[in-house]
Amino acid sequence: MMNANKESQDIQIKKLVLGTYSTNCYIIISQVTGDSVIIDAPAEPDIIIENLKDTHPCYILLTHGHKDHVGALAKLHSKLKIPLAAHAAEVGLPVIPEIRLNDGDKITFGDILLDVLYTPGHTPGSICFLHNKYLFSGDTIFPRGPGYTRSTSDFRQIITSIKDKIFVLPDDTEFLPGHGMSTSVKREKNKYTDFILRQRDSDLHGDVTWSS
Ligand SMILES: [Zn+2]
């Protein structure tokens, strides 16, 4: 496990790397009220709960329902007794969400507001959460490229999500993805533009990188 925390005027972000697939769990805490939310529940619920100490947890939020993001969900949900929120199209979750999210929804905890961006492609119900310059991007986008897609149509969908929902954000928006290090809209948009100009393969999907 590795911690890499970020701090801005209104929030503190804790990053926990958990489980076999080194999945990122983020805890966002209001600097003013101490209210917090958890983004994804990969594994090791006790470590997540330990990191919520001195905060007031309000919601568990899911970027999507893949196994490596929900391993700790059942235990976390039953111990914390707070609502789970996931997109309406994300099915087969180990816990039934109390809140079904849609594009454009807003989540408030304390004085903090998160925007919900619907970004399907990696899964039918993949979403990102935006607060000011921070985008919690799940497995939709990584520093190396888009998230894994199972078919050509899923790949087209994830590219549309990235183009229409993420690359329209200000250049200095920072992505905090579901695995690995963070990156910025500006950096990824440049790589994407090169990729699109080079791209000839109409059957592309799977583990695609901007450099492929
Ligand atoms: Zn995934």
Ligand SMILES: [Zn+2]
């Ligand atoms: Zn993942």
